[in-house]
Amino acid sequence: MRSLQELVRPNIISLKPYSSARDEFTGEASVYLDANESPYNAPYNRYPDPYQRKLKQKISELKQVEVDQIFLGNGSDEPIDLLIKAFCTPGIDNIISIEPTYGMYQVAADINCIEVKRIPLTAGFDLDTNALLKAADSKSKLLFICSPNNPTGNSFVQEDILNIIINFQGIVVLDEAYIQFTEMEDIVDSRKLLLEYENLIVLRTFSKAYGMAGLRCGYALAGPSMASGLRARHNSVDPAAQFIELELLFR
Ligand SMILES: *Cc1c(COP(=O)(O)O)cnc(C)c1O
16 A cells, blocks of 8 residues: 555645643643633533543443544544545545445535545445456545445455455545444454554444434544554543544654
């Protein structure tokens, strides 16, 4: 695959992230005067932890992944949009998706002015790996695979997914919103693949099997080298009110 430096949008690589006193101070204070906090203990008086330490710690224990492999989103819909923003230059780059699949990839791409190359599944609803790989050109930054797929409901053959991860020259986004409805989580665990393939990103959510769509809490898992470059910053301790700001520092 191409290096992350080659794949990330140039303006994002050179981004100087916003930094506040909260980024540097890890202690506890009853009132942060510099943040104009109310001293009267109003329930939402405090800006949330920019590193979302508590929530990430919980997800790390729950899912047996390292804290620095996690970035959180306002639902997993938000990482979809953020990944397009981080990797695709509007009007120039493109993404590849299967057809039919989850409609949000197209919407997020349209919002960001990114072309989507939609490659039909085979008659048996399997991945047409040759067609997917053939559709890729030097401007193809992301390839979305939803498995189990919405709306067809089937999980894709692991060798096909691996074939794409190995041969696609960009980032493969594996959307596992419905993974708990299969035995896949036990058979070939994408969390292990993350350690091996640095061009893989896995999307998970609390909206479906966990039945907590109202929280708007999803997350992306990435391998160590991707995760060291991707730093997600939430502005909420309460996942129900999350806003995310993605910072990419590939240095
Ligand atoms: C529902 C869904 C999502 C996103 O759900 P969130 O509530 O934003 O986490 C992502 N992918 C697929 C395939 C879905 O069906």
